[in-house]
């Protein structure tokens with residue numbers, strides 16, 4: 440049921456590629472949400488084998504009044520399937536159903552489905568419209584917003600992709616009710632991230648409301664999603680293609696991506712790797728003089744309370760460095776990190792390998 444009273448909207452301002460993020464309960468069933476979409480005969484809902492039985496029929500029913508044909512494609516579930524062969528299943532479905540260049544793709548699921556569907560939309564017939572319908576906390580607060588789309592390569596995370604904006608993001612908070620607790624915690628990592636890089640008042644709020652968030656209290660989740668989307672909208676609105684500022688959204692990701700690809704995709708969840716990566720990046724920031732030890736302890740405590748790991752796996756410092764050099768922020772082989780310059784302010788900068796090794800020695804299991 441649509442609870443319109445709770446409907447909130449955040450706008451991504453990108454000129455003729457602007458779009459709204461709608462946030463509320465029960466939006467999945469709301470035909471009015473689709474009013475702004477371009478007319479099309481066909482829709483393809485891309486989802487996965489876990490999310491489809493939960494939500495695909497409802498979304499399909501809501502779309503059927505608007506599109507002549509609504510097809511559903513279920514991908515296998517998991518970060519390990521964020522790859523070329525699985526991406527190709529989307530193209531197979533589009534071509535198999537005779538989809539034209541007006542066809543609208545709907546990404547129904549978490550960040551994996553969203554990133555892959557967005558990349559397929561960017562490339563099918565050189566670009567078709569797509570809508571993000573994120574159903575994980577992580578996807579609602581981060582991955583569905585801002586137009587980064589990608590698949591992984593065995594050598595590096597999110598290495599093949601495109602910037603391609605959706606036409607609409609629809610965050611139905613009610614879908615979070617079925618999310619496993621471990622996935623909720625993973626999403627909280629990306630919520631916490633916005634504090635140290637941009638908004639310490641939001642960080643204070645998260646500290647005060649973490650128990651409510653872990654208990655999925657609707658008002659707390661609604662605020663966390665809205666404030667996260669507002670911050671992401673402000674950053675992406677200034678720097679859509681990551682010429683500078685947008686890179687701050689990768690706080691914790693340099694270490695985190697190394698954990699993900701070093702252990703093998705799917706071993707740690709993306710949000711878990713980011714949470715632990717933020718602890719490492721905070722220690723690096725302390726060594727570079729941006730924050731003090733009390734700040735590092737405070738951030739670490741919040742990440743731990745959120746149910747996330749705070750000690751890195753024992754990959755070995757050399758392996759970490761090798762993996763971090765493949766990061767998209769690297770320049771001429773130099774690893775570049777998002778560091779906190781002062782609480783609420785982040786920047787991207789290089790750091791000597793020796794300093795990174797000190798942090799790894801301090802933060803990783805032996």
Ligand code: NAD
Nearest residue numbers: 489549550551552574575577578581582587614617618709
């Ligand atoms: P995910 O997509 O793997 O989803 C997590 C798990 O939850 C999956 O098993 C999924 O099937 C299941 N699930 C989804 N919704 C559910 C629901 N409502 N109820 C029950 N189960 C549900 O993982 P994620 O954390 O959503 O996203 C991580 C991915 O997002 C990574 O690949 C990461 O690189 C990417 N990412 C992209 C951006 C971006 O800007 N594009 C930003 C952050 C992360």
Ligand code: GLY
Nearest residue numbers: 585587685688689
């Ligand atoms: N999640 C990082 C970004 O969107 O830039």
